[in-house]
Amino acid sequence: xxxxxxxxxxxxxxxxxxxxxxxxxxxxxxxxxxxxxxxxxxxxxxxxxxxxxxxxxxxxxxxxxxxxxxxxxxxxxxxxxxxxxxxxxxxxxxxxxxxxxxxxxxxxxxxxxxxxxxxxxxxxxxxxxxxxxxxxxxxxxxxxxxxxxxxxxxxxxxxxxxxxxxxxxxxxxxxxxxxxxxxxxxxxxxxxxxxxxxxxxxxxxxxxxxxxxxxxxxxxxxxxxxxxxxxxxxxxxxxxxxxxxxxxxxxxxxxxxxxxxxxxxxxxxxxxxxxxxxxxxxxxxxxxxxxxxxxxxxxxxxxxxxxxxxxxxxxxxxxxxxx
Ligand code: BDR
Ligand code: CA
Numbered sequence: 140x141x142x143x144x145x146x147x148x149x150x151x152x153x154x155x156x157x158x159x160x161x162x163x164x165x166x167x168x169x170x171x172x173x174x175x176x177x178x179x180x181x182x183x184x185x186x187x188x189x190x191x192x193x194x195x196x197x198x199x200x201x202x203x204x205x206x207x208x209x210x211x212x213x214x215x216x217x218x219x220x221x222x223x224x225x226x227x228x229x230x231x232x233x234x235x236x237x238x239x240x241x242x243x244x245x246x247x248x249x250x251x252x253x254x255x256x257x258x259x260x261x262x263x264x265x266x267x268x269x270x271x272x273x274x275x276x277x278x279x280x281x282x283x284x285x286x287x288x289x290x291x292x293x294x295x296x297x298x299x300x301x302x303x304x305x306x307x308x309x310x311x312x313x314x315x316x317x318x319x320x321x322x323x324x325x326x327x328x329x330x331x332x333x334x335x336x337x338x339x340x341x342x343x344x345x346x347x348x349x350x351x352x353x354x355x356x357x358x359x360x361x362x363x364x365x366x367x368x369x370x371x372x373x374x375x376x377x378x379x380x381x382x383x384x385x386x387x388x389x390x391x392x393x394x395x396x397x398x399x400x401x402x403x404x405x406x407x408x409x410x411x412x413x414x415x416x417x418x419x420x421x422x423x424x425x426x427x428x429x430x431x432x433x434x435x436x437x438x439x440x441x442x443x444x445x446x447x448x449x450x451x452x453x454x455x456x457x458x459x460x461x462x
Pocket of ligand 2: 157158159160162163187272273388
């Protein structure tokens, strides 16, 4: 299956850096199932839960979908300068509550995430797109540790931030809030950036009927995903009063394959690292008042029907593979 209707475009080589997390799980599934993405590696970071738990969850997800060969490495356990803040209220104690997952995949890279990214990038004949779906700690550290590889990065398509929304404080989105110093490094890097933030991802939603349909499915993957998303939708209802499961991170992966699934504007985005009330805010210059050159293509809307269809295609593809 493909994300993009353009059947001639070659597969986009990507590395996902994630903190699974329910929507990170769907992001991994999308990248694994899509023929127009070439998933070269997965790295994990602390965010939704501790570094130990997000890494374990990634190993369990890879077992579930039979992804035995994709390199997987564990990265930073804490943000660059701040203590870790996790999202237990949203993703549960394990970081992936709601269903029993298979035993974790045994095979993992001995490298630190940052070094695995460097290996994959330097050994690739084509530039690689990074798709971070958690706090940007590993990515910032990679940019600092391996500056000579920066021009081997095609682009960064990240889930994080927002122009007009927030979720963890009245000002900030979770991934940017957890490690704003890392986000600041990434947004100042000069790399081609696509910011897939809450303005678009809050609409990239499976509703309660969609989730019930998954849970009732005969497909092994769909059924487990349904149970996990039922938990996730429950916490969203409890914390935000939102009915359904917004698959933030899966949208970032979809954008890496098919940028036209979202509507974007080129904007200058600065990261607030100091404000008493606003730390972690992605300060987007919507009216060009700063005169600064745009540093990000910012997703403002999403083709919701296309995204929902894509999600069901992903799950049914994985049901077929994992039968
Ligand atoms: C982001 O925060 C996390 O809880 C999700 O996995 C997603 O990456 C949404 O703000
Ligand atoms: Ca995430």
